[in-house]
Amino acid sequence: MEIFDGIINDRGSKYAVSGGAVNSKADALAFLKQLKRRKKFAKATHNTWACLLDDGPLKNDDGESGAGMVIVRMLEREELRNHIVVVTRWYGGTKLGGDRFRRVQDAVNHYIGERS
Incomplete structure (x- = not known):
């Protein structure tokens, strides 16, 4: 499990990105469970x-409507298979509108860049 915390701040919202190898839905759910054992991530928006x-x-999407598909498309473009990417957001009080998708893209790009 790789975690990059505090990578983006936008109008009070803070972002982290995490990822790791998975081979099944059960692996993905176990990854999320392990991530959320960290209190900070369990309390994320x-x-x-x-x-x-x-x-x-x-x-x-975990309430961030459409964001999961943004991650899927980026993983497809990078041909990154059997790997989960989690974008975590702590809401800062100001709605980001369409910029929230750009922040998700920025977080995934950060993760992919760190793996290269």
């Missing part, structure tokens, strides 16, 4: 995630 498995993509 959103833990949006996605992974590309052999039998197709899995995703969960």
